[in-house]
Amino acid sequence: MSKQLHYALDGQSYTDPAVYELEKSKVFYRTWQFAMHESALSAAGDFKVFSVCDQSMFCIKNADGSIRTFHNVCMHRAHQLVAGTGNRKVLTCPYHAWSYELDGHLRRAPNQDKVAGFDASKIGLSEVRTEVMLGFVFVNLDYQAAPMADWYPELEAELGAFVPQIRELAPMRWVSVDEACNWKVTVENYSECYHCRLNHKTFVEGVVDPNTYNILPQGHCLRHTTRAVNLDRLSYKIDAQANPFATSYSAWFLWPSFSFQVYPGNVLNTYQWLPKAVDQTKAVRGWYSLGGEDSTLLNVLAEQDLETTVAEDVALVESVQRGLRSLGYRPGPLILDVDTGVNSEHSIKALHDWRTEDLERA
Ligand code: FES
Ligand SMILES: [Fe+2]
Numbered sequence: 160m161s162k163q164l165h166y167a168l169d170g171q172s173y174t175d176p177a178v179y180e181l182e183k184s185k186v187f188y189r190t191w192q193f194a195m196h197e198s199a200l201s202a203a204g205d206f207k208v209f210s211v212c213d214q215s216m217f218c219i220k221n222a223d224g225s226i227r228t229f230h231n232v233c234m235h236r237a238h239q240l241v242a243g244t245g246n247r248k249v250l251t252c253p254y255h256a257w258s259y260e261l262d263g264h265l266r267r268a269p270n271q272d273k274v275a276g277f278d279a280s281k282i283g284l285s286e287v288r289t290e291v292m293l294g295f296v297f298v299n300l301d302y303q304a305a306p307m308a309d310w311y312p313e314l315e316a317e318l319g320a321f322v323p324q325i326r327e328l329a330p331m332r333w334v335s336v337d338e339a340c341n342w343k344v345t346v347e348n349y350s351e352c353y354h355c356r357l358n359h360k361t362f363v364e365g366v367v368d369p370n371t372y373n374i375l376p377q378g379h380c381l382r383h384t385t386r387a388v389n390l391d392r393l394s395y396k397i398d399a400q401a402n403p404f405a406t407s408y409s410a411w412f413l414w415p416s417f418s419f420q421v422y423p424g425n426v427l428n429t430y431q432w433l434p435k436a437v438d439q440t441k442a443v444r445g446w447y448s449l450g451g452e453d454s455t456l457l458n459v460l461a462e463q464d465l466e467t468t469v470a471e472d473v474a475l476v477e478s479v480q481r482g483l484r485s486l487g488y489r490p491g492p493l494i495l496d497v498d499t500g501v502n503s504e505h506s507i508k509a510l511h512d513w514r515t516e517d518l519e520r521a
Pocket of ligand 2: 348349354355471
């Protein structure tokens, strides 16, 4: 047993707007963030807007098939360039019609020839670092950031093995839930299963075997592993012989706010936690099927998940947020079991360490 106790964070870390502002710039604008699935952009010129906290950006498909991401702002006088989704051959700003090529270069500004010294070649949209992994588009607002493979070692190889059909998948359904809590409350809740036995009956009886649940750091990823429950107790039918991971349950939580989950049957689903305010977070669940085709199984799983695990967690995290505002709260020591496992909170310590690392970066 380690002699040094590690404590939960204090209430202010979850309730103070100044802390939240600091986390936006030091954590969310310096780490890899899920933007969209590449199937949202099929033809050259297709674009889609998304945001990370209060930074609006858009991904756009270029003629060479590459996906680029730009801040959604015109370099003239800051009107937003695009909204929603669409297709453009040229990106023309709705304010004064400055036009940009799909690679971000300024094509021309009306009346530019009358301005001595105006050099269109020196003006272009601000590009955002982008990586596409197995069809999932991630961005990092820090252009100098280390690649995803450094942050999340083994992720691509493991996910490709656990979901052999991943390249043919597309989002079938998105389910969003607003949670009245700080983003760390819900991410911490997701990252430990110390609360599972008491609070997630369907999950521990119908999906996983809680005795074998473990969550271990792997780079800046938390790897959730467990054996699935006896297949006859699984709430749906699978072909256990289909491939080596057909009966596995596994998850890869990517610091700070995204997770890939694989359920038995190689069923892929994702979680993303979008901070909206110091005490407001949107949790978005994604369910993926072949080509995005409607699937009865996935609809049943998405509903079951929403009514059980998600609803159970919302009640927990919102109660915690209220508790964090209590003048009587003194943070308790984390349960750091030297053997890790389902009743340990070593994964919470990893989250705290990564946060400290980000906040202390120059
Ligand atoms: S702000 Fe875009 S053209 Fe003026
Ligand atoms: Fe939970």
